[in-house]
Amino acid sequence: MVSIIIAESSLELVPKELWHHNAVTSYCRKMDKRPSEILLDNSWHFGAMKGMKNEIKRGRPDIVHFCLLEACTIPLYEEDELSVYVHTIDDLVIEVGRRVRLPKSYHRFAGLMEKLYSDGKVTADGQTLLSLSEMTFSELVDEINPDRVIGLSSDGKPSSYEEAAKACTDESCLVVGGFPKGEFEDSTRKRLDSILSVDQSPLEAHVVVARTLYEFEKTIFM
Known part of the structure; x- marks a missing residue:
């Protein structure tokens, strides 16, 4: 996966x-x-x-909202072929459960995140939808244990969405920055096996998520 x-x-x-x-x-x-x-x-x-x-x-939780909506409303996720994680700037990790329906409204999403921070998890009908834990990026990569970690950043090696998708196997991990400006910290970069730039211009994170995952879907379903 x-x-x-x-x-x-x-x-x-x-x-x-x-x-x-x-x-x-x-x-x-x-x-x-x-x-x-x-x-x-x-x-x-x-x-x-x-x-x-x-x-x-800092201070842009809407970026996470957009990225999660893109990742969690596609066939790849619906068919249990995609695991989704959020690593935060203060080293917390949110694991998104299977087939979670996230709020489309940002106001409701913010309330959900505040509840998650308060309770440590969000459940429904006995299923854990979201869970929160203290974990560095490096620790998260160790837990996932992918065969390859591919970072997507404007300062990476020039590539395309299709090439980035083809570089992935079903055991790989894609990494997209969930922040408005700046670059990955050194502690993150050292765990990336490669860094690719999929467009000539810097793009918003949710656009990179949507287009790259679509290209990967094509290698699975088409």
Whole structure:
């Protein structure tokens, strides 16, 4: 089964050092939640995020939402031929269960992620839909144990979607960055067997996910 990791994803709860910032407290009053219970989102917390460490790669949980919708609504996933993982910027890992129907609405998705952070897992009818655990990217790769790990990044070797898909076997792992700007950290890069650039221009992560998985589907089903 091929795997995909949305790596270093811009998905996290509001860090403690921002809890008392006006941008955070006003949002919490509106949502009737505590700062420790909400996702960091630069749409609402831009003022609080200014100057924070690694600012350009944080506060975009919508990127994860788009990527998961692309990965979890295709035949490859529906036929249990795809395992989906989210590795976050603060070294947590979300494992997506089989045939999970994720909310199309971002507001509902954010609520689901906040529940996952609170409870550690989301279940329905005895099935674990989402689970959360502390794990580095390297530890996740060890757990998946793929035959090859292929990173997709604009600074990689020039390739195409078709060539990237053909480089995969059904035991390979694709890695796409789940952040708005920047590159993979060295700790991630050292676990990648190759890094490919599938387009001449930088593209949004969900586009790379959708097009690459479609090309891989063609090698399986067509």
